[in-house]
Amino acid sequence: MRSVVLVTGGAGFIGSHVVDRLVAAGHRPRILDQRPSPWHASGEIDTVIGDVRRPEDVMRAAHGCAAICHLAAAADVGEVHAQPAWSTELNTTGTLNVLEAARQLGIARVVYASTVWVYSDVVADEVDEDELLPAPAHLYTAGKLAGEMYCRSYAELYGVQSTVLRFGIPYGPRARPAAVIPSFVARAQSGEPLSIAGSGDQERSFVYVEDLADGVVRGLIPEAAGRTYNLAGTETTTIAQLAKLVCEEVAETEIVHTEGRAGDLRGARIRSDRAAEELGWSASTPLREGLRRYATWMREQDEPASAVVVAAPAAVRRRARALARLSEAWRDPAFTGVAALLAVASAAVSVILGTPDRTQAADLTVAALALALPLWSLTFTPWPAGLHGRQAWSTALTGLACVVLLGLFSGDPDALHGSHLLSLMTLAICVSALLRVVPLRLAQRSP
Ligand SMILES: NC(=O)c1ccc[n+]([C@@H]2O[C@H](COP(=O)([O-])OP(=O)(O)OC[C@H]3O[C@@H](n4cnc5c(N)ncnc54)[C@H](O)[C@@H]3O)[C@@H](O)[C@H]2O)c1
Structure with a gap:
């Protein structure tokens, strides 16, 4: 192997x-x-x-x-x-x-x-x-x-x-x-x-x-x-x-x-x-x-x-080196996670600035923070070595899902009102806590 x-x-x-x-x-x-x-x-x-x-x-x-x-x-x-x-x-x-x-x-x-x-x-x-x-x-x-x-x-x-x-x-x-x-x-x-x-x-x-x-x-x-x-x-x-x-x-x-x-x-x-x-x-x-x-x-x-x-x-060596580094970087969860967080942050800034209503802008800010929370845990919690590839893919997919959800929320700001926003925040906190605890437990158990 x-x-x-x-x-x-x-x-x-x-x-x-x-x-x-x-x-x-x-x-x-x-x-x-x-x-x-x-x-x-x-x-x-x-x-x-x-x-x-x-x-x-x-x-x-x-x-x-x-x-x-x-x-x-x-x-x-x-x-x-x-x-x-x-x-x-x-x-x-x-x-x-x-x-x-x-x-x-x-x-x-x-x-x-x-x-x-x-x-x-x-x-x-x-x-x-x-x-x-x-x-x-x-x-x-x-x-x-x-x-x-x-x-x-x-x-x-x-x-x-x-x-x-x-x-x-x-x-x-x-x-x-x-x-x-x-x-x-x-x-x-x-x-x-x-x-x-x-x-x-x-x-x-x-x-x-x-x-x-x-x-x-x-x-x-x-x-x-x-x-x-x-x-x-x-x-x-x-x-x-x-x-x-x-x-x-x-x-x-x-x-x-x-x-x-x-x-x-x-x-x-x-x-x-x-x-x-x-x-x-x-x-x-x-x-x-x-x-x-x-x-x-x-x-x-x-x-x-x-x-x-x-x-x-x-020139050939420089190109080969750049490609090798890029392919290595995409398998690194820290790299993909930070890239995904940056993508979510820029999507959030663009939808918040594009919302004229101040209350809706505030709701979108809270929603963006809630969406970023699990992504943060996914990125910065060390997973066991054998699962790094999966961790990297998960961060990339979660980042994509966050950007899509932000786009949906900006198209229908009413969906964020009151209890929905509270539920979203509660769900985000639970998921991000799980994403911190489970990999650490797995890491402790692996030989
Ligand atoms: N050479 C010997 O006689 C001998 C004998 C028995 C055991 N050892 C052990 O083998 C190991 C290797 O020895 P060596 O002879 O190849 O030594 P070396 O000095 O040639 O290599 C040590 C390497 O560690 C790097 N290094 C030093 N400080 C560092 C730091 N803070 N962070 C990251 N890298 C750092 C150095 O840049 C160097 O490349 C050592 O642990 C040594 O104790 C050596």
């Missing part, structure tokens, strides 16, 4: 690969990010530019989605260390807003991007998802664990189904240049020394980003609801071994050691057996092969002919 899946942070390193993987799996991804994706042609992927810290942006983006993959976050531990308040708000409030949107819109699944950093304070040498986690030392881990707990609470209290994925340390095309593998590869390619923070004994289970994105899409299967999975590489390597591998695969260069980072990931061995058993997932790209592919991609980025995106003629 082709479903619309929202990817928050879909313009980022991992998120953009998740978007590609969703397309390959036959879904229709939609990106919510604060910037357009630099990895996709403009208009290629449905995109909402917005901020996950703003509930209204998340609600707008999540309308009509069957699932949300939530990746938008302050993902750089150094950035979290430098800007604790901003990053904590982004990583915790952002997650709450996503879960709340899923609750209000009746979205079937939230896939939450957590991290193997949650194991950084564990004493065991090897860990799986059942490991008891001590209180975290790093703020990044605290924020990510808070997100995991919100997922659990939303499942318990409101039935919002989520899947927690603890990502290993990803690498590959589109990676942030400051991360360890991109910086090692870039330095090796330009003949600079590779710098290791501390002894270099810290162990990491790197995972090739395309493997990781595949794991995120597998996390959408029904059986993964309410489960937590490690998605880590199968090979564990130390930073010192990595530096040697880069020297072998990319270019021979000097290796130097500097002072260690505050709260650095200690690095227990991460088992991803549960993902293998239940999702059929394992990191299939060996580190040496992934490094080779990444180094090739890096070299291509430096070549001017290597455009990331093949551009279609601009």
Whole structure:
């Protein structure tokens, strides 16, 4: 089934690969990010530019989605260390807003991007998802664990189904240049020394980003609801071994050691057996092969002919984009509802101004308000995700009916007198109350 899946942070390193993987799996991804994706042609992927810290942006983006993959976050531990308040708000409030949107819109699944950093304070040498986690030392881990707990609470209290994925340390095309593998590869390619923070004994289970994105899409299967999975590489390597591998695969260069980072990931061995058993997932790209592919991609980025995106003629793309946006907009109940309300308002203004009698004009004003009331409820009450198409059609038809009724009332103003007007108002209030309550109940009941 082709479903619309929202990817928050879909313009980022991992998120953009998740978007590609969703397309390959036959879904229709939609990106919510604060910037357009630099990895996709403009208009290629449905995109909402917005901020996950703003509930209204998340609600707008999540309308009509069957699932949300939530990746938008302050993902750089150094950035979290430098800007604790901003990053904590982004990583915790952002997650709450996503879960709340899923609750209000009746979205079937939230896939939450957590991290193997949650194991950084564990004493065991090897860990799986059942490991008891001590209180975290790093703020990044605290924020990510808070997100995991919100997922659990939303499942318990409101039935919002989520899947927690603890990502290993990803690498590959589109990676942030400051991360360890991109910086090692870039330095090796330009003949600079590779710098290791501390002894270099810290162990990491790197995972090739395309493997990781595949794991995120597998996390959408029904059986993964309410489960937590490690998605880590199968090979564990130390930073010192990595530096040697880069020297072998990319270019021979000097290796130097500097002072260690505050709260650095200690690095227990991460088992991803549960993902293998239940999702059929394992990191299939060996580190040496992934490094080779990444180094090739890096070299291509430096070549001017290597455009990331093949551009279609601009006018054709603009037209296709406009049509795609229009057809998407007509399926959005907020869009059709506001258009219908504007149509009713303009019809009301024209019939009221065209009525010379002041009493009749007042009656028509009350009638127009009564007619607009159910339409207002229909437009602004969130319906379950699966019913958005019907909600959009209902708003359009109700708007049309209101305009027709206003036309009839203006032709026969006597029909509005006294008790008729009162009955119309009472009926409108009852219908609009029903239109508010029923969809909210349906949304609460849907899984
Ligand atoms: N990269 C890693 O090493 C790593 C490891 C484990 C888990 N993770 C998790 O995976 C997820 C993705 O990480 P990434 O490496 O792709 O990060 P990234 O920085 O490349 O991407 C994050 C995206 O989120 C967007 N974003 C930031 N603030 C936003 C906001 N307020 N509203 C909307 N969008 C916003 C950014 O524009 C960016 O496109 C994060 O949740 C991260 O915590 C990352």
